[in-house]
Amino acid sequence: MMTTLIYDGTFEGLLTSVFEVYDRKLNLVNLQKTGQDNNALFEDKLQVITDDERANRVLKGLKQKISSMGLQRLYAAHLAEMDGEENSLLGYIRYAFDAGQNIEENYGNKFVMRISEMVRMVRREKHRMEAFVRFQKLKDETFYAAIEPDFNVLPLLIRHFKSRYADQKWIIYDIRRKYGIYYNLHDTQYISLDFANVSKPGDIVAAFTEDEEIYQHLWKNYFTSVNIPSRKNTRLHVRHIPKRYWKHLTEKI
Amino acid sequence: MNVDRITEKLNILADAAKYDVSCASSGSKRKNENKGLGNASNGICHSYTEDGRCVSLLKILLTNHCIFDCAYCVSRKSNDIQRAAFTVQEVVDLTINFYRRNYIEGLFLSSGIFKDADYTMERLVRIAKKLRTEHKFNGYIHLKSIPGASDELMNEAGLYADRLSVNLEMPTEAGLKLLAPDKNQADMIKPMGYLKNAIIQRTEEKKLFKKAPIFAPAGQSTQVIIGATPENDSQILRSASYFYKNFNLKRVYYSGYVPVLADSRLPALNTSVPMVRENRLYQADWLMRFYGFKVNEIVNDSQPHLDLDIDPKLGWAIRNMQAFPVNINQADVQMILRVPGIGLLSAQKIVSARKFGKLNWEQLKKMGVALNRAKYFITCNSTEFERRDLTGNNIKQFILATSQSKYLKNTQVQLNLF
Numbered sequence: 095m096m097t098t099l100i101y102d103g104t105f106e107g108l109l110t111s112v113f114e115v116y117d118r119k120l121n122l123v124n125l126q127k128t129g130q131d132n133n134a135l136f137e138d139k140l141q142v143i144t145d146d147e148r149a150n151r152v153l154k155g156l157k158q159k160i161s162s163m164g165l166q167r168l169y170a171a172h173l174a175e176m177d178g179e180e181n182s183l184l185g186y187i188r189y190a191f192d193a194g195q196n197i198e199e200n201y202g203n204k205f206v207m208r209i210s211e212m213v214r215m216v217r218r219e220k221h222r223m224e225a226f227v228r229f230q231k232l233k234d235e236t237f238y239a240a241i242e243p244d245f246n247v248l249p250l251l252i253r254h255f256k257s258r259y260a261d262q263k264w265i266i267y268d269i270r271r272k273y274g275i276y277y278n279l280h281d282t283q284y285i286s287l288d289f290a291n292v293s294k295p296g297d298i299v300a301a302f303t304e305d306e307e308i309y310q311h312l313w314k315n316y317f318t319s320v321n322i323p324s325r326k327n328t329r330l331h332v333r334h335i336p337k338r339y340w341k342h343l344t345e346k347i
Numbered sequence: 348m349n350v351d352r353i354t355e356k357l358n359i360l361a362d363a364a365k366y367d368v369s370c371a372s373s374g375s376k377r378k379n380e381n382k383g384l385g386n387a388s389n390g391i392c393h394s395y396t397e398d399g400r401c402v403s404l405l406k407i408l409l410t411n412h413c414i415f416d417c418a419y420c421v422s423r424k425s426n427d428i429q430r431a432a433f434t435v436q437e438v439v440d441l442t443i444n445f446y447r448r449n450y451i452e453g454l455f456l457s458s459g460i461f462k463d464a465d466y467t468m469e470r471l472v473r474i475a476k477k478l479r480t481e482h483k484f485n486g487y488i489h490l491k492s493i494p495g496a497s498d499e500l501m502n503e504a505g506l507y508a509d510r511l512s513v514n515l516e517m518p519t520e521a522g523l524k525l526l527a528p529d530k531n532q533a534d535m536i537k538p539m540g541y542l543k544n545a546i547i548q549r550t551e552e553k554k555l556f557k558k559a560p561i562f563a564p565a566g567q568s569t570q571v572i573i574g575a576t577p578e579n580d581s582q583i584l585r586s587a588s589y590f591y592k593n594f595n596l597k598r599v600y601y602s603g604y605v606p607v608l609a610d611s612r613l614p615a616l617n618t619s620v621p622m623v624r625e626n627r628l629y630q631a632d633w634l635m636r637f638y639g640f641k642v643n644e645i646v647n648d649s650q651p652h653l654d655l656d657i658d659p660k661l662g663w664a665i666r667n668m669q670a671f672p673v674n675i676n677q678a679d680v681q682m683i684l685r686v687p688g689i690g691l692l693s694a695q696k697i698v699s700a701r702k703f704g705k706l707n708w709e710q711l712k713k714m715g716v717a718l719n720r721a722k723y724f725i726t727c728n729s730t731e732f733e734r735r736d737l738t739g740n741n742i743k744q745f746i747l748a749t750s751q752s753k754y755l756k757n758t759q760v761q762l763n764l765f
Contacts, residue, residue, distance in 0.1 A: 199699035202710040210696075225391045229448045237447060260382045261483070262447060308350055309444045315354055316445075319361035320406065321396040324605055325620055330399025334392070344450070345394055 096122045101142040101180075103127045105172050108180075109149035109156075111142045112187050125180040152187075159190045164198040171212040174219075174245035182208040220247045224254050226335075227266060228344045230310075231303045236263040240342055242270045251275070252282050310344050317345035348440075357441070359431040363411040363422050364457055367514070367570060368602045372403040372452035372487040374565035375509040383483025384446065387509055387565075390487075391452055404455035404489060405445050409433055409470055413459030417527035418610045419516070419575050422459045426608065432461075438474050439482065446486050453487030453509070454478070464495035472500055475507035487565070492542070494534040501538050505545055510565035510597070513538050515590070518583040522576035526612055536594075542567050543594045566597035573628065574621040575604035575613055580653045581646040584631055588642040591635070601628040627653040634659055637691060638684045657743060661687040664724055665739025671724040672732065676705045688721030720746055 101107035229237035267274030373390025392401035410432035549562035603625035705728035
C-alpha cells in the first residue's frame with residue numbers, strides 16, 4: 095500500500111519525513127508538500143509534523159553516510175523548491191541510508207543522478223544570478239537589484255555578493271518569492287519590502303541617484319558597440335540569455 | 348561629466364576593441380581582503396552580445412590613434428576613421444561605476460600605439476595602478492602588453508594586472524610580414540618571454556614569502572587572426588602548441604577575420620567570417636589542453652585542415668578505428684576521454700559510477716553522454732552494440748545524417764552515378 099506523507103516543505107520537515115519512513119517501516123511512499131495533495135482515494139495519508147529533534151537524529155545519521163559536500167548538495171537541491179522532486183530527495187536519502195557504502199558518486203543510480211541534475215540546475219541558476227543581477231544606485235547610496243530566478247537561489251548568493259561588494263550597501267530582491275537580502279556594510283539580513291505604495295515598477299526611478307541614468311545609458315551604448323553585426327547569431331544569444339531574464343537586464347530593456 | 352562626449356568616446360573605443368576576442372575573466376585569485384571593491388576568481392559572463400559572444404569585461408582601447416599601419420586592423424594609421432582618446436580618470440570612472448552595478452568582471456584595456464611603445468604602456472599601467480591603489484579595486488584587470496615595451500614597465504604591469512597578453516596577430520612570421528610590415532614577431536615574443544620568467548620567479552617567491560606580491564595571477568594569453576592570411580590549420584595549431592609549451596600561455600584565442608578594410612592583401616570585403624573554422628580550431632585547442640591530444644594527432648601533413656563538417660575528436664576517431672570499440676566499464680579515463688560524444692564531466696562520472704556496477708546505455712545517456720556519436724565507438728553492459736564493420740567514413744555519414752549541426756552542413760551527398 096502506498097503511503098502519502100505530507101510535509102511543510104522545510105529541510106527539517108524533509109528529515110522528519112525520513113524519520114517517519116523508518117519509524118513506521120514504510121516501504122512505498124509518496125512525499126508531497128502541503129497544498130499539493132491530490133486526494134487519491136486508495137492510499138494512506140499522513141501529515142508529518144516537523145520535529146527538530148527527530149530531524150537532527152536523521153541529520154546525524156546522514157552525516158555518517160555521506161560527506162559534508164554531499165550534504166551541502168542535497169541541501170541546495172532541496173532549497174531549489176522544484177515541484178514534484180520531493181520523492182527524488184527522499185529516494186536519495188533512503189538510498190544513502192540503506193546502502194552499505196557511500197553512494198554519492200554512483201551516477202548509475204537514478205536518485206543519485208537526479209540529485210546531481212538538480213544540483214546542476216540550481217548551480218546554473220545561481221551562476222546566472224551572479225551574472226545577471228543589475229544594481230541600480232539609489233539616493234541613499236544603496237545599490238538595488240530585482241531578480242526572478244527559476245529556483246530559490248537567493249540564500250546561495252549571499253557569500254558571492256558579500257565578498258565582492260564589501261564597500262557598498264546593496265539589496266537583492268526576489269520579487270517572485272517576495273523576499274530579499276540586504277547588506278549594510280557589515281552583515282546581511284533577510285528582508286521583505288512593502289511595494290504597496292509603488293504602483294508601477296517605474297516609480298522606483300524617482301529614488302535613483304542622478305548619475306544612475308547616465309551609467310545605464312553608457313552601458314547600453316557599450317553593449318551595442320561591442321556587437322559585430324556580421325557575426326550575428328541570435329540562437330546562440332538567446333541560448334545564453336533566455337528571454338525570461340531580459341526584463342531585469344539593463345542592456346536588454 | 349560631458350555625457351555626450353563620453354558616450355561618443357565609449358562608442359568609438361569599444362567598437363575598435365571588439366575584434367580582440369579574449370574575454371576570459373577567470374584564473375585569477377585576487378581576494379577582497381582590504382574591504383575594498385571586488386574580487387577576481389572564476390570569471391563570470393555578465394551578458395552576451397547579439398552575435399553570441401560573452402561580455403565579461405569592459406573592453407576598450409585607451410585610444411585608437413596609432414602610428415602603425417597594419418592591414419588587418421581598423422585602427423591602422425591610413426584608415427580614415429574617427430579618432431578618440433580617453434583620459435586616465437575617464438577609464439577609472441567607467442570601470443568603477445560599471446563594476447559597482449554588476450555589469451562587468453573588470454577591465455580589459457588595450458590601445459593603439461601613440462608616440463612609442465613605452466609611452467603607451469606607461470599610460471595603461473597608470474590606469475591599473477590607480478584602480479588598485481586609489482580605489483582599492485580588486486576586480487579583474489587584463490592589460491595588453493605593447494610590443495617593444497621595456498621590462499621595467501612589464502614588471503609594473505604584472506604587479507597590477509591579473510592577466511597580460513601580447514597578440515601575435517598572425518599565426519606565422521611570414522603572415523605578419525605580409526600584413527604588418529612595421530611589426531616584427533621578435534618584438535612580441537620578447538615581452539612574452541620576460542613575463543613567462545617573471546611569473547615563474549614570482550610564484551616561487553610567493554611560496555617562500557606569503558606576503559610577496561601576486562604577479563599576473565591569471566597568466567598570459569595571446570590572439571591570432573585566422574583567415575586573413577593563407578596559413579592552414581596545421582600551421583595555426585602547431586604555432587599555438589609551441590606557445591603553450593614554451594611560454595606557459597593560459598590561452599590562445601583564434602579570431603576569425605572580419606573583413607573591415609579593402610586591401611589587395613586581404614580577403615575581399617564581402618567574404619564571410621570563418622566562424623565554423625574558428626569553432627573547429629577552438630575545439631582542437633580544447634583537445635590539446637584538456638583531452639591529452641598531441642597536435643599531430645589532430646592535424647598533420649596529410650591532414651593539414653580540420654574537417655569543417657565534424658568536430659576534431661570525431662575526426663581523429665574515424666581515422667583511428669583500430670583504437671575502438673572502447674569498453675566503458677574497463678578502459679582507463681584517458682581512453683574514455685577520446686571517445687566522441689563523451690566530455691570531461693561525463694568521463695569523470697563514468698569512472699566514478701562504474702565502481703558501483705557495470706554501466707548500460709540508459710545510464711550513460713542519463714550521465715550526459717551524446718550516444719548518437721558515442722554508440723559507434725563503445726561497448727557497455729548490454730548485448731546491444733554496433734556489430735557492423737563500419738568504416739570511418741560510414742560512421743561520419745550516419746552521424747551527419749542524424750545530427751542537426753549548429754551550422755549549415757556542407758552538402759554530404761556523394762552521388763555514385765557511374
